[in-house]
Amino acid sequence: MPNVLRILFVHGVGNQQADTSWQGGWEDAARAGLKRWEPQADPVFDYVMYDDLFAAEEITAAGTAEAVIKLLGSGAVSAAAAVGDAVSGAAEWIGGLFGGRRGWLDTMSDRARWTAGMVVQWAENERLQRRCRQRVVEKINAFRPDVVAAHSLGSLLCYDSFSHPDTRGSIAGKTFVSFGSQIGNWFVKNTFAGRLRELDQAARWYHLYNARDNVFTAPIRIVHPTFEQVNTPSDVGGLDAHDAVRYLGHANTVDRVWRCLAAPAAAPGVRALTRAAESVAAAVRPPAHRALIVGINNYRGSIPALAGCVNNAFMVSSVLQELKFPADGIRLLLDERATAAAIRERLAWLLDDVRPGERRVFAFSGHGAQLPTYNAAETVDGVDECLVPVDFDWSAARAITDDEFALLTADLPYGVEFYAFLDCCHSGGMSRSGGAVRGVDAPDDVRHRMMRWDKSKQMWRPRRVTPLNRKIASEDVENVRRRYAGAAGVTRRIGRSMSLRGLPTSAYDKVRALRGHSGPFLPVLIEACGEGESAQEYQHGAASYGAFTFCLAKVFREMSRTRPPTLHQLVAAVKEELQDFGFGQTPQLLGPEKILSQPLGVVATRAASRGKSKRR
Known part of the structure; x- marks a missing residue:
């Protein structure tokens, strides 16, 4: 870990600029994870805030309803059948946004506009995508982080920035952490012509995935030396499972992400343990064919x-x-x-x-x-x-x-x-x-x-x-x-x-x-x-x-x-x-x-x- 690890957080959906009290919980979770491996760790934090860019792009109640239909109709729910209760969980989440599972299309809410509406708004608006990329890159250039950690919609903005030819160099040599993310969702993936690619300029990309998080999240199955999906299962579902602090403080995140970020400054034994685990995994790999x-x-x-x-x-x-x-x-x-x-x-x-x-x-x-x-x-x-x-x-x-x-x-x-x-x-x-x-x-x-x-x-x-x-x-x-x-x-x-x-x-x-x-x-x-x-x-x-x-x-x-x-x-x-x-x-x-x-x-x-x- 550098002398002072610099972590740039990017928030998710939900009109986060209106109330920034959530920031303390994020910082506490990251700090505790690092201190587990390096007691002297004292990271510094900054944030990419972007709700103002979405507020400037008008979306009506009818547009929000259409957005939700597109997001649900993208195939996300059908594919989510593979994880058991995800279908009913997604329906319950939608019902929560609109006051009930039946008739939800008739009861648009401001909450819906700042959740599903934002995801679809970004996916279908090239001008908004461009402005978001600019916002992300400007903050990276100003803060010069070692780690970019992005939740929910924020992870889409970051992946778009880090895979676009005009801005992909902004993640060079840095670690990217996506969590509670819709990057792998069918509807979003169509924005990228149906395929996600590795971030070959990143030092590392960790994708934290919880199958019980039903807010249109999805696993990512990229095969590349710098990519790792870290499963972070929870005993709760729905919006509780989407909570950023649960992801950042999960035991598997502490073990796989914060340990590796702290390892350069940690005791030699920690680094040796990491290398030994990787060697064992390679030795016991199942047949290639x-x-x-x-x-x-x-x-x-x-x-x-x-x-x-x-x-x-x-x-x-x-x-x-x-x-x-x-x-x-x-x-x-x-x-x-x-x-x-x-x-x-x-x-x-x-x-x-x-x-x-x-x-x-x-x-x-x-x-x-x-x-x-x-x-x-x-x-x-x-x-x-x-x-x-x-x-x-x-x-x-x-x-x-x-x-x-x-x-x-x-x-x-x-x-x-x-x-x-x-x-x-x-x-x-x-x-x-x-x-x-x-x-x-x-x-x-x-x-x-x-x-x-x-x-x-x-x-x-x-x-x-x-x-x-x-x-x-x-x-x-x-x-x-x-x-x-x-x-x-x-x-x-x-x-x-x-x-x-x-x-x-x-x-x-x-x-x-x-x-x-x-x-x-x-x-x-x-x-x-x-x-x-x-x-x-x-x-x-x-x-x-x-x-x-x-x-x-x-x-x-x-x-x-x-x-x-x-x-x-x-x-x-x-x-x-x-x-x-x-x-x-x-x-x-x-x-x-x-x-x-x-x-x-x-x-x-x-x-x-x-x-x-x-x-x-």
């Missing part, structure tokens, strides 16, 4: 049973081990154990700490479905393709949707090879398909969400839904709309991160260039059939398999005897094989062209890959 394989034959309740999914799982595992995937890097979830919660937990393991050059594989054999989605105004705004866990109940909380994939994959390093093999279909969703083998027909009450009564024709018709992205919906149907948003442009197709592709193409390209990235990470998606088709099962003597998985393994082994095929070659050959078998399904392939065009050889061993990476 991993796979999660899910197979579900026996579903609960009225969902039809399947026959070949468990056999699929073992077949995929055998092929991966022939490609030199380590056996201890392959995990299976079968039948009753393949709940939504278990799949989410294993997906997090699968993609944890993934680095360029490493392969991760997700294979799913089971039912697929289509799930109508509602926005915050309680109107249907689209359809989610989803994978059907064993405990599926037609709710987002017990389905694996595109938002789940986006939450985990959007910020992965581009050099990662992540393959998703999906032997299921989504054709059995909103219409009676007559028995799609691996797709589930919706109950009538769920189908009703996507239907409207045509009085003049005296018949039911599909409900009109606004396309997810009008620009994408107007592009060439075959190459863009169908592959990303379905034929009607209203489907969040699984694995495409459609919630993060909300900008029109021209703006999307402009922001990507400005922020120095290529948009959300795109996995390699190998799907059993096209939109509207059925994924079928195959009886191989007395054993059942998915027709797609059986043909895929068979063709891959045959082609590999001469030379490893590319994915383009493999999927084309599997298509012919399925036709020869008499199956009316067309396998689909989507992903980065560089990966689709390279041979599918064996994976590098850890010893070999260690020589190519400076990080191991």
Whole structure:
């Protein structure tokens, strides 16, 4: 720690300039955390105050209501289903802003204007963003802090400043701490063209995350040597969990953040302990190449049973081990154990700490479905393709949707090879398909969400839904709309991160260039059939398999005897094989062209890959 550590705090939402009594609590928490490791620590503090910039930008009650609808409708609540009570917690928070959970759109409050309204106001106002960047940089230049610690909306202002090409140098050599932050929220992420990038000029970036903080906060999964997410769980939820002092004084913050900031001046033993912990973590790192394989034959309740999914799982595992995937890097979830919660937990393991050059594989054999989605105004705004866990109940909380994939994959390093093999279909969703083998027909009450009564024709018709992205919906149907948003442009197709592709193409390209990235990470998606088709099962003597998985393994082994095929070659050959078998399904392939065009050889061993990476 320098002789005097200089900490610049940036407050969050809530009209903080009106009452600055909160500052003492922040300073006490930071001082106590540092003194835990360096008793002589005597930091100095300053603040970035910016409410006046927002007050100068008018927003009406109607505008506040629209802001909240956009923020809730961004997909944040759907994705938050992964953390249990976050859906109801967000609803309760909104209800608190507007005096009750029902009718909240009719009772706008000043509190709402200074909370959700501020977040959306900033996200949609480039002039306000520019003025906020200027305010942050001016204070940094004047105060010259060692640490910038930003809460809630303040973290958005700082991330924008530290990632914008005109101002990114302002964080050079400094530590950034974000907490109670909406940086990873879907709506906010669209401002940055769907992807967050590392702050490569920062000395360190700590992101403090509490899953029970429901104020539109989100985890961040950047893989970079200078980034670390510190989990700071609490025993309370809602606005209490959003409290800045809880974050700054949390035991994990004291251990991971304040200790490291105090370490340069602390006793040698503290520094040695930190280095030893890092060495142990590197030594026990799980296999670099991993796979999660899910197979579900026996579903609960009225969902039809399947026959070949468990056999699929073992077949995929055998092929991966022939490609030199380590056996201890392959995990299976079968039948009753393949709940939504278990799949989410294993997906997090699968993609944890993934680095360029490493392969991760997700294979799913089971039912697929289509799930109508509602926005915050309680109107249907689209359809989610989803994978059907064993405990599926037609709710987002017990389905694996595109938002789940986006939450985990959007910020992965581009050099990662992540393959998703999906032997299921989504054709059995909103219409009676007559028995799609691996797709589930919706109950009538769920189908009703996507239907409207045509009085003049005296018949039911599909409900009109606004396309997810009008620009994408107007592009060439075959190459863009169908592959990303379905034929009607209203489907969040699984694995495409459609919630993060909300900008029109021209703006999307402009922001990507400005922020120095290529948009959300795109996995390699190998799907059993096209939109509207059925994924079928195959009886191989007395054993059942998915027709797609059986043909895929068979063709891959045959082609590999001469030379490893590319994915383009493999999927084309599997298509012919399925036709020869008499199956009316067309396998689909989507992903980065560089990966689709390279041979599918064996994976590098850890010893070999260690020589190519400076990080191991």
